[in-house]
Amino acid sequence: MEDIDDAGEKSSFVVGLIENRAKEVGVAAIDLRSASLHLSQYIETSSSYQNTKTMLQFYDPMVIIVPPNKLAADGMVGISELVDKFCTSTRKVIVSRSYFDDTRGAVLVKNLAAKEPSALGLDTYYKQYYLCLGAAAATVKWTEAEKGVIITNHSLSVTFNGSFGHMNIDTTSVQNLEIIEPLQSTLCGTKNKKRSLFQMLKATRIVGGTRLLRANLLQPLKDIETINARLDCLDELMSNEQLFFGLSQALRKFPKETDRVLCHFCFKPKKVTNGVLAIDNARKSQILISSIILLKTALDALPLLSKVLKDAKCFLLTNIYKSVCENEKYASIRKRIGEVIDEDVLHTRVPFVARTQQCFAVKAGIDGLLDIARRSFCDTSEAIHNLANKYREDYKLPNLKIPFNNRQGFYFSIPQKDINGKLPSKFIQQVVKHGNNIHCSTLELASLNVRNKSAAKECYTRTELCLEELMDAIRQDVSVLTLLAEVLCLLDMIVNSFANMISTKPVDQYTRPQFSYDGPLAIDSGRHPILESIHNEFIPNNIFLSEASNMVIVMGPNMSGKSTYLQQICLIIILAQIGCYIPARFATVRIVDRIFTRMGTMDNLELNSSTFMMEMKETAFIMQNVSPRSLIVMDELGRATSSSDGFAIAWSCCEHLLSLKAYTIFATHMENLSELATIYPNVKILHFHVDIKNNRMDFKFQLKDGPRHVPHYGLKLAGVAGLPSSVIETAKSITAKITEKEVRRMKINSLQYNDIQMVYRVAQRLMCLKYSNQDEDSIREALQGLKESILNGSL
Numbered sequence: 173m174e175d176i177d178d179a180g181e182k183s184s185f186v187v188g189l190i191e192n193r194a195k196e197v198g199v200a201a202i203d204l205r206s207a208s209l210h211l212s213q214y215i216e217t218s219s220s221y222q223n224t225k226t227m228l229q230f231y232d233p234m235v236i237i238v239p240p241n242k243l244a245a246d247g248m249v250g251i252s253e254l255v256d257k258f259c260t261s262t263r264k265v266i267v268s269r270s271y272f273d274d275t276r277g278a279v280l281v282k283n284l285a286a287k288e289p290s291a292l293g294l295d296t297y298y299k300q301y302y303l304c305l306g307a308a309a310a311t312v313k314w315t316e317a318e319k320g321v322i323i324t325n326h327s328l329s330v331t332f333n334g335s336f337g338h339m340n341i342d343t344t345s346v347q348n349l350e351i352i353e354p355l356q357s358t359l360c361g362t363k364n365k366k367r368s369l370f371q372m373l374k375a376t377r378i379v380g381g382t383r384l385l386r387a388n389l390l391q392p393l394k395d396i397e398t399i400n401a402r403l404d405c406l407d408e409l410m411s412n413e414q415l416f417f418g419l420s421q422a423l424r425k426f427p428k429e430t431d432r433v434l435c436h437f438c439f440k441p442k443k444v445t446n447g448v449l450a451i452d453n454a455r456k457s458q459i460l461i462s463s464i465i466l467l468k469t470a471l472d473a474l475p476l477l478s479k480v481l482k483d484a485k486c487f488l489l490t491n492i493y494k495s496v497c498e499n500e501k502y503a504s505i506r507k508r509i510g511e512v513i514d515e516d517v518l519h520t521r522v523p524f525v526a527r528t529q530q531c532f533a534v535k536a537g538i539d540g541l542l543d544i545a546r547r548s549f550c551d552t553s554e555a556i557h558n559l560a561n562k563y564r565e566d567y568k569l570p571n572l573k574i575p576f577n578n579r580q581g582f583y584f585s586i587p588q589k590d591i592n593g594k595l596p597s598k599f600i601q602q603v604v605k606h607g608n609n610i611h612c613s614t615l616e617l618a619s620l621n622v623r624n625k626s627a628a629k630e631c632y633t634r635t636e637l638c639l640e641e642l643m644d645a646i647r648q649d650v651s652v653l654t655l656l657a658e659v660l661c662l663l664d665m666i667v668n669s670f671a672n673m674i675s676t677k678p679v680d681q682y683t684r685p686q687f688s689y690d691g692p693l694a695i696d697s698g699r700h701p702i703l704e705s706i707h708n709e710f711i712p713n714n715i716f717l718s719e720a721s722n723m724v725i726v727m728g729p730n731m732s733g734k735s736t737y738l739q740q741i742c743l744i745i746i747l748a749q750i751g752c753y754i755p756a757r758f759a760t761v762r763i764v765d766r767i768f769t770r771m772g773t774m775d776n777l778e779l780n781s782s783t784f785m786m787e788m789k790e791t792a793f794i795m796q797n798v799s800p801r802s803l804i805v806m807d808e809l810g811r812a813t814s815s816s817d818g819f820a821i822a823w824s825c826c827e828h829l830l831s832l833k834a835y836t837i838f839a840t841h842m843e844n845l846s847e848l849a850t851i852y853p854n855v856k857i858l859h860f861h862v863d864i865k866n867n868r869m870d871f872k873f874q875l876k877d878g879p880r881h882v883p884h885y886g887l888k889l890a891g892v893a894g895l896p897s898s899v900i901e902t903a904k905s906i907t908a909k910i911t912e913k914e915v916r917r918m919k920i921n922s923l924q925y926n927d928i929q930m931v932y933r934v935a936q937r938l939m940c941l942k943y944s945n946q947d948e949d950s951i952r953e954a955l956q957g958l959k960e961s962i963l964n965g966s967l
């Protein structure tokens with residue numbers, strides 16, 4: 173249990189994994205902190221286990237449980253080996269295959285789920301989902317044995333195939349898009365935390381809120397109704413300052429670890445038959461007491477939350493008000509706590525105060541032995557302070573302090589300047605320099621510490637016995653605690669992260685996105701959410717993709733802003749689909765179910781592969797897994813092999829992607845790829861505008877229509893980078909000969925391009941009309957206008 177409580181922001185997931193020879197993988201993940209069980213079973217489509225890697229990245233487990241022997245589909249390394257390579261710092265536990273018993277798993281899930289299994293759709297499919305049920309059996313069995321707990325019946329929030337109800341972003345894309353960590357930190361080992369979306373949004377206060385934010389960024393929502401409920405809530409917060417500040421204030425009253433209270437009520441310590449607690453050490457009792465105090469503090473904060481939410485209008489907040497604030501169970505739990513726990517006891521993070529609060533948590537007079545232990549605790553504490561006073565006088569150390577920490581107990585802290593380099597011989601114990609102070613102890617203090625500690629231990633153990641009945645009573649209503657934790661984490665994310673971030677931006681810089689399941693992706697004046705705060709003048713750009721125009725090829729010299737643009741679009745979509753405002757003037761998003769990126773970073777797992785092989789594997793993965801609602805972002809595909817082969821690959825990949833319904837954005841230096849637009853009307857060519865003045869490039873970072881040839885940009889930039897001028901000159905003469913013919917051909921192509929783009933513009937207008945919700949007359953009028961502008965050439 174200890175690591176459950178000490179988990180902090182670290183992972184608290186125990187994940188069980190099993191596969192069969194048919195490429196199927198079953199996953200069961202227990203979150204010890206939020207008391208939830210996530211089950212998934214899927215076909216692994218890539219031999220490098222991309223789906224499983226995505227899943228593991230999402231859970232970031234502290235322990236992974238796998239069966240011993242290799243049982244993998246042909247060409248696959250096997251789950252166990254994958255864990256060794258991909259999760260190098262995670263503890264791997266190999267348990268017997270008999271642990272993965274699906275029949276037992278089915279019974280466990282039925283008994284432990286807070287909701288009826290029928291609500292999960294699992295009961296009719298038990299046979300089909302045998303792998304994840306087997307994984308559940310192994311994970312639950314290991315957790316109970318290792319942590320010395322029994323999971324309370326009907327306490328776990330079970331989700332099935334949860335990740336498939338969310339947008340899927342594979343691990344490589346998570347890195348490429350710098351969602352959790354900036355790339356520099358993984359590539360160069362330096363930390364530049366400001367450059368990740370997670371760090372930008374991480375203003376959450378509750379640990380569970382931070383974890384929810386991370387989970388949302390890794391798996392954004394797909395359901396428009398849920399996204400809009402969050403956005404409605406943001407609308408209300410942004411237009412009602414009183415509600416926004418009121419909620420921020422109310423949330424501040426809840427302890428940072430509020431979501432932690434759950435684990436003590438869902439995971440009950442095991443008892444042995446003679447009635448003695450199996451895990452009866454004082455630390456466990458102390459954790460239990462601190463949970464009750466935490467729960468009391470959280471329940472005390474509820475009335476303020478209710479007061480703030482009372483007049484809220486949006487669905488999400490009114491629903492929270494109804495389900496939590498008007499739920500009488502919280503008041504009755506609070507009343508029961510009040511019968512045993514002292515009214516003045518409060519949760520605190522200061523170790524010394526927390527310890528005293530824990531020793532005095534239970535009301536006086538309930539247990540005689542506890543009262544005696546408390547007296548001894550007070551006596552030794554007083555003796556320690558008297559000893560400090562004595563030393564202050566005897567050794568002329570007026571600034572001697574007596575701090576406390578959980579590991580050492582009490583110790584002395586003396587400013588170095590007070591002792592002139594000579595510590596009195598009495599202070600010989602545990603001497604360490606700490607800034608301008610010396611930390612030390614004496615034999616007398618050490619002995620008092622021992623007595624004080626043992627008195628505190630006695631208090632904890634007696635207190636735990638007094639709390640047993642109360643704990644059991646609270647366990648009966650554990651589902652309302654799960655609800656409270658969920659609601660607080662969600663509010664924390666929306667108020668402290670989303671609303672707070674938006675409120676720090678100039679008015680109207682962030683706007684509410686619109687959504688559809690089959691409409692266009694249109695972003696007007698979109699900006700890069702992270703880079704815009706680093707650049708003084710970040711240039712906004714647009715994107716328009718629709719069924720009639722599902723591919724955009726972005727061209728431009730090096731450093732013109734292509735990669736930034738690709739990343740910006742993905743980040744805007746992720747922000748939109750987690751229910752946050754976005755950095756754009758306007759946006760309508762077709763719900764994306766998978767984001768695929770190919771941006772040229774190395775995957776650590778397959779170091780044996782060359783850059784080209786990596787590129788091809790990533791591309792193959794995209795081709796095999798792309799769905800009609802995917803967004804594919806490719807940066808410079810085909811650059812890692814011979815130019816003719818690279819071009820051929822890039823061209824054929826584009827042709828393949830063009831035939832799908834997915835939206836693709838393709839950045840390239842290969843100017844000839846623009847010829848695609850002369851053949852396919854659903855390709856749009858854009859380029860980043862660059863001015864050439866005095867043979868120097870002035871980057872405008874502005875996207876313009878059509879292809880544009882910028883002569884010798886590589887050579888110009890190479891010169892700036894310091895390549896010797898003789899080398900540059902030779903390169904210039906070589907390239908001049910090669911490109912003479914090319915330029916001529918480009919001019920011809922650009923004429924054809926204009927014709928084909930006319931078709932594109934007509935299609936684009938028609939798409940806009942389709943989704944404009946206008947009445948029939950207005951549409952007829954708009955069509956007439958369109959016809960006229962085609963005829964007079966003004967389109």
Ligand SMILES: Nc1ncnc2c1ncn2[C@@H]1O[C@H](COP(=O)(O)OP(=O)(O)OP(=O)(O)O)[C@@H](O)[C@H]1O
Nearest residue numbers: 707709710711729730731732733734735736737873
């Ligand atoms: N819209 C913008 N407004 C302002 N600065 C930008 C913008 N887009 C990019 N930049 C700046 O330009 C730099 C280069 O951008 P980026 O890496 O996206 O270029 P690129 O075209 O992908 O280059 P390469 O082809 O060499 O990979 C970025 O680091 C960023 O600082």
